[in-house]
Amino acid sequence: MKTPIMRLFVLIIFMVLQIIYVHGSHFQGGMVTWKYRDNQVYITYKVSFNNHHCDKMYILNRILVNGEGSLMCYRGCNDTLTRTLVTSLSYYCTEFSEDDNWTYGQRTLNVTFPSTSDNIYVFGYRSGSWATLVDGGGSWSLIATANLNIRQDIGRINSSPIAAMQPFVTVNKNCAMPYALRIPVQDEDGDVVRCRWATNSLTDECGGVCSIFRNSVLDQPNCILYINEIPSTGRYAVALQIEDFGEQQDKIALSSIPLQFIINVIDGTTMCDNKPRIETPVIEIPSNTMYHQTIIATSTGSQISDVYIVSPVGFIKSELLRYSSSNDSWYVNVTWTPTDEDIGIHIFCYTAIGVDRQASDQECKTLKIVDAEGCVSNPCSNGASCTQQINGYICKCDVGFTGIFCETDIGKLHQNVYNRQ
Structure with missing residues (x-):
């Protein structure tokens, strides 16, 4: 016979187990990328969870969301033991969905790797478990590989490709197949980029x-990704590796990064042709200058309920508003003021969601953040043209002039040399 104290003890144990289960079973995908700058590796991790708190104030004020687990080095950091690169992977939330119960965010931290005989490093993020899936998900594993040797073709150390994907992609099982899901990728070094399925061979790239x-x-x-046959309703995980190659014919990747996300299959009742559509204006940005974009979504089948974004840290999204007096068009405004730390290539994506949970195709833009002190300040002299680069600019001199800024008249230079002789 159980006493009241025993019953209370059993209840406490049950509650603790429930807390552990909820806390450890809600991963919903992510990505790990890296770039090399100033003798350091800047690692960016993007993660998605359910049961993590995020709201507009978290995004606006850049409040860190408590992280889980650690970023570990599995090769190149120690001959015998793995090494912790980042403890407690807290992140800045950049988007969330109350309807579908997910948060998404990222953080960038710099790491100094020790020099090794081959300067090849494997690092990543492993733990358990995924949020409830139709199949699998007992553990997660996102693994990146970096080669930090100076490349002979470009004379500098490689940086990884980047990609962007909504953490939660909704597909209607009643729509015509195949369903094409394009993964936007870019590479700062101009390399060839390919995608492949993740495997659990040597480095366990995809866990469960x-x-x-x-x-x-x-x-x-x-x-x-062509989805030829839609399975039963529910949530499924997709695990990919994205790799860059110096040339089309190359077989050995320069680097490899993980991309994992969830496909949510629904039994939609509305016509597939009525899913929302995104209209995309094109805007360019220099650093330290506000970027603004209006994202307009239309749907003839049902009202738009939200527009989800996948963005760098610092994007601010407005409330969803009706577009003019239209009954089928809605919009959000997004703004971002990139700093000098953001110089480089970023991918910004957005998806419209209807009240019936149908989703538009994901639309993406490549944002190339360049040095604001470059061509904007008209640094080139004597009629030279200025070409903006990611980390500065190049002056293309007219005939008869030379120098970094085309400030030197070659004729006068030769005359001065002649006079001195």
């Missing part, structure tokens, strides 16, 4: 979701 959703076809050179 390696073989999930393999009934789809992956167009590796173009990074397009």
Whole structure:
């Protein structure tokens, strides 16, 4: 016979187990990228969870969301033991959904790797478990590989490719197949980028979701996932590796980064042709200058309920507003003021969601943040043209002039030399 104290003890144990289960079973994908700057590696991790708190104030004020687990080095950091690179992967939330219960965010931290015989490093993020999936998900594993040797072709150390994908992609099982899901990728070094399925061979790239959703076809050179057959409703994980190559014919990747996300299959009742559509204006940005974009979504089948974004830290999204007097068009405004730390290439994506949970195709833009003190300040002299670079500018001199700023008249230079002789 159980006494009141025993019953209370059992209840406490049950509650603790429930807390542990909820806390450890809500991963919903992520990505790990890196770039090399000033003798350091800047690692950016992006993660998605449910049961993590985020709201507009968190995004506006850049409040850190408590992280879970550590970023570990599995090769190149120690001969015998793994090494912790980042403890407690807290992140800045950049988007969230109350309807579908997910948060998404990122953080960038700099790491100094020790020199080794080959300067190849494997690092990543492993733990358990995924949020509830139709199949698999007992553990997660996101693994990146970096080669920090100076490349012979470009004379500098490589940086990884980047990608962007909504953490939660909704697909209607009643729509015509195949469903093409394009993964936007870019590479700062101008390399060839390919996508492949993650494997659990040597480095365990995908934990408990390696073989999930393999009934789809992956167009590796173009990074397009063709879903030929929609399974039963529910949530499925997709685990990919994105790699860069110096030339089309190269077989050995310069680097490899993970991209994992969830496909949510629904039994939609509205016409597939009525899913929202995104209209995309084109805008360019220098650093330290506000970037603004209006994202307009239209749907003839149902009202737009939200526009989700995948963005760098610092993006601010307005409330969803009706576009003019239209009953089928809605919009949000987004703003971002990139700093000098943001100089480089970023991918910004957005998806419109209807009240019936149908989603538009994901639209993406490549944002190339360049040095604001470059061509904007008209540094080139004597009629030279200025070409903006990511980390500065290049002056193309007219005939008869030379120098970094084309400030030197070659004729006068020769005359001065002649006079001195």
